[in-house]
Amino acid sequence: xxxxxxxxxxLFSLPAILVYIGIVIFPLIWSISYSFTDWSGIGNKAFIGxxxxxxxxxxxxxxxxxxxxxxxxxxxxxxxLIAGLVMAILLTNITKGSNILRVVYFIPCIxxxxxxxxxxxxxxxVQPLGVIPAIMKLMGMEPIAFxxxxxxxxxxxxxxDGYKFCGLYMVIFYSxxxxxxxxxxxxxxxxxxxxxxxxxxxxxxxxxxxFFVVLVILxxxxxxxxxxxxxxxxxxxxxxxxxxxxxxxxxxFSMSNFGYGSALAVFILLESLVAVGIVRLFEARSHKxx
Amino acid sequence: xxxxxxxxxxxxxxxxxxxxxxxKEPANTGGSGTSASGEEKxxxxxxxxxxxxxxxxxxxxxxxxxxxxxxxxxxxxxxxxFSFETENISDRSSYLQKLKILAASDELPEWYDSDPxxxxxxxxxxxxxxxxxxxxxxxxxxxxxxxxxxxxxxxSSGELNLMTFQCNTEYFFYNKKMFQDAGITSAPGxxxxxxxxxxxxxxxxxxxxxxxGDWPILRYFAMVPFRLTGNDYIMNSTAGKASFTxxxxxxxxxxxxxxxxxxxxGWSSADYDTMVDLFASGxxxxxxxxxWVLADLSDENGNLKEDFGYFTMPVYSDDDATASTDxxxxxxxxxxxxSDSMDEEMKSFIHYLIDHYAKASLSYNNxxxxxxxxxxxxxxxxxxxxxxxxxSGVKTYAKCWDVVINSASVEPLEKExxxxxxxxxxxxxxAKNMDEIVASENK
Numbered sequence: 001x002x003x004x005x006x007x008x009x010x011l012f013s014l015p016a017i018l019v020y021i022g023i024v025i026f027p028l029i030w031s032i033s034y035s036f037t038d039w040s041g042i043g044n045k046a047f048i049g050x051x052x053x054x055x056x057x058x059x060x061x062x063x064x065x066x067x068x069x070x071x072x073x074x075x076x077x078x079x080x081l082i083a084g085l086v087m088a089i090l091l092t093n094i095t096k097g098s099n100i101l102r103v104v105y106f107i108p109c110i111x112x113x114x115x116x117x118x119x120x121x122x123x124x125x126v127q128p129l130g131v132i133p134a135i136m137k138l139m140g141m142e143p144i145a146f147x148x149x150x151x152x153x154x155x156x157x158x159x160x161d162g163y164k165f166c167g168l169y170m171v172i173f174y175s176x177x178x179x180x181x182x183x184x185x186x187x188x189x190x191x192x193x194x195x196x197x198x199x200x201x202x203x204x205x206x207x208x209x210x211f212f213v214v215l216v217i218l219x220x221x222x223x224x225x226x227x228x229x230x231x232x233x234x235x236x237x238x239x240x241x242x243x244x245x246x247x248x249x250x251x252x253f254s255m256s257n258f259g260y261g262s263a264l265a266v267f268i269l270l271e272s273l274v275a276v277g278i279v280r281l282f283e284a285r286s287h288k289x290x
Numbered sequence: 291x292x293x294x295x296x297x298x299x300x301x302x303x304x305x306x307x308x309x310x311x312x313x314k315e316p317a318n319t320g321g322s323g324t325s326a327s328g329e330e331k332x333x334x335x336x337x338x339x340x341x342x343x344x345x346x347x348x349x350x351x352x353x354x355x356x357x358x359x360x361x362x363x364x365x366x367x368x369x370x371x372f373s374f375e376t377e378n379i380s381d382r383s384s385y386l387q388k389l390k391i392l393a394a395s396d397e398l399p400e401w402y403d404s405d406p407x408x409x410x411x412x413x414x415x416x417x418x419x420x421x422x423x424x425x426x427x428x429x430x431x432x433x434x435x436x437x438x439x440x441x442x443x444x445x446s447s448g449e450l451n452l453m454t455f456q457c458n459t460e461y462f463f464y465n466k467k468m469f470q471d472a473g474i475t476s477a478p479g480x481x482x483x484x485x486x487x488x489x490x491x492x493x494x495x496x497x498x499x500x501x502x503g504d505w506p507i508l509r510y511f512a513m514v515p516f517r518l519t520g521n522d523y524i525m526n527s528t529a530g531k532a533s534f535t536x537x538x539x540x541x542x543x544x545x546x547x548x549x550x551x552x553x554x555x556g557w558s559s560a561d562y563d564t565m566v567d568l569f570a571s572g573x574x575x576x577x578x579x580x581x582w583v584l585a586d587l588s589d590e591n592g593n594l595k596e597d598f599g600y601f602t603m604p605v606y607s608d609d610d611a612t613a614s615t616d617x618x619x620x621x622x623x624x625x626x627x628x629s630d631s632m633d634e635e636m637k638s639f640i641h642y643l644i645d646h647y648a649k650a651s652l653s654y655n656n657x658x659x660x661x662x663x664x665x666x667x668x669x670x671x672x673x674x675x676x677x678x679x680x681x682s683g684v685k686t687y688a689k690c691w692d693v694v695i696n697s698a699s700v701e702p703l704e705k706e707x708x709x710x711x712x713x714x715x716x717x718x719x720x721a722k723n724m725d726e727i728v729a730s731e732n733k
Binding site: 008011012040041042043061121124125126127128143145147148150153232233234235236237238239250253254255256257258 | 497554709
């Protein structure tokens with residue numbers, strides 16, 4: 001039923017729109033304007049045109065961070081998607097204790113990133129000996145300082161970030177499974193569908209829309225990944241775990257280069273839009289093929 | 291019609307609720323002159339409000355000592371509306387980020403900590419830091435401050451805009467038992483002996499060196515160039531007038547790679563506290579650090595614990611440009627006073643602070659930047675008396691890379707040096723990258 005007065009919906013939406021403009025659009029425009037300047041935070045801003053954007057192409061650290069970010073996005077998205085889905089499937093099949101299990105799975109989401117990172121930092125430390133190297137020693141292996149290893153540190157940062165947030169996607173998938181009509185599932189059972197077939201042919205296809213929404217959130221979130229990398233390793237060792245967001249933050253606030261930092265922020269915005277656009281394209285094709 | 295009016299009223303009610311919190315409080319200019327509510331002070335009212343954004347831990351001796359002095363100043367001035375608050379951010383990167391954001395939004399507090407680096411020099415040029423040299427001269431206290439505590443805090447232009455509260459030298463602290471057990475009978479005097487001793491300790495199953503945090507790795511790198519050229523190399527290379535590919539730079543880089551096997555496993559992700567704790571708890575044989583760490587390594591009498599000894603920076607070769615008595619000495623991070631907060635009340639408090647700081651500082655086992663009086667000197671522990679002697683004996687103070695280099699290059703320098711030590715780049719690649727970084731930041 002359409003509203004009688006066309007203006008009223010807009011008026012009711014106005015406070016939310018104003019807040020959105022104030023905290024998203026306005027800072028975005030402000031940041032874009034800074035990206036055309038050279039400014040250290042002290043004194044006047046000097047307009048330098050597209051120099052900051054030209055610098056992006058020759059910045060070796062940025063491209064290292066971008067490659068790291070692609071790895072972080074692919075592995076992190078896959079990990080969180082699969083982990084969230086598996087946990088949701090487990091929860092739908094557990095009758096006793098599912099409430100407690102749900103809380104336990106969700107706890108990492110609500111613990112602060114600082115606490116999670118410090119816990120894992122101590123667990124992975126070799127000197128002083130942490131839990132994981134101690135287990136490696138007990139198993140007769142040489143303990144590895146994972147967070148100081150150039151080749152392994154990014155994997156651990158990705159997995160720890162995934163561990164923190166997979167509970168959120170578990171909740172989303174679990175809600176989606178709960179909303180599937182029981183009649184459909186019962187009809188499938190009556191037709192001789194087993195447990196695996198139920199998920200393969202009934203439940204997962206029915207939550208395809210949710211799946212793509214989660215994928216968009218994951219891709220967007222991992223492209224802007226910051227806290228775990230920054231707190232745990234500060235982008236190190238060297239640039240092994242440097243992500244584009246951490247590099248942007250350090251450029252602006254450590255190196256006092258707000259102009260170039262803003263250009264990096266615009267880069268993140270554009271790469272997020274491109275990535276989400278690609279996901280939407282796949283979604284549209286998937287719907288077309290149905 | 292009624293529904294339309296009701297709808298519009300509801301919208302405006304929501305908007306009003308949204309906008310309620312948007313009113314701006316009158317700015318608290320701090321210092322004296324205005325109260326927190328922004329009212330003009332009545333004539334005869336004395337006020338002084340100091341907010342200090344500090345890079346030091348709240349438990350640090352400097353903070354505790356100054357708070358004690360502030361408390362006694364308040365007692366002695368009952369007619370003064372005085373408050374002294376500190377905000378402590380001990381993680382240096384986080385501290386600097388907050389400071390830079392405050393500076394960019396022109397919201398610096400009355401006191402704030404900084405090193406005399408290029409970023410602070412820009413702040414001085416913008417008139418955001420009072421001249422401490424002028425202040426010391428006006429108060430007639432310049433002679434009371436240790437030379438290093440003034441010289442270290444000077445900008446490259448020669449201006450002094452930072453108060454300092456420490457008088458530090460840097461040593462290699464070592465574990466005597468580990469050295470004895472490994473058969474090392476005397477502290478190394480040259481870098482060759484130092485590396486040999488590290489290998490002996492490693493072969494004995496000990497971890498020779500403790501490492502962690504941001505700046506310590508840069509100190510090790512600075513040692514060889516300092517021995518070879520004094521401060522010439524650091525000043526020229528950071529200004530882009532000398533290349534990191536020169537002999538001093540490459541030899542320094544090679545020394546770093548030689549040290550790599552002797553740090554504890556996982557050092558690149560260890561923080562400063564872990565570095566100190568590993569040594570203090572007897573898990574590593576040596577720790578390079580400043581005398582500010584004595585609070586963790588001293589007994590109740592203020593002397594270095596029996597288990598620990600120290601030696602100064604070894605010499606590199608017979609052709610060294612510096613003497614064996616020249617090494618790193620500094621005054622710790624400085625404290626600036628925001629120009630517009632310097633008034634007569636502030637000057638009066640700072641004068642009182644300088645007069646009473648030495649005794650307060652030493653009560654917390656911290657060497658002050660102000661010379662203690664004779665009575666206090668005579669009661670100092672042997673360790674502290676020796677340190678004051680060492681500081682006085684230094685003719686050439688080694689400059690710190692993280693202070694001299696353009697502040698935008700500090701993070702890349704730390705990362706490149708970490709990669710070098712981990713073996714991911716060669717000294718030549720490291721030197722080339724550093725030249726590019728310095729060139730791009732000095733443009």
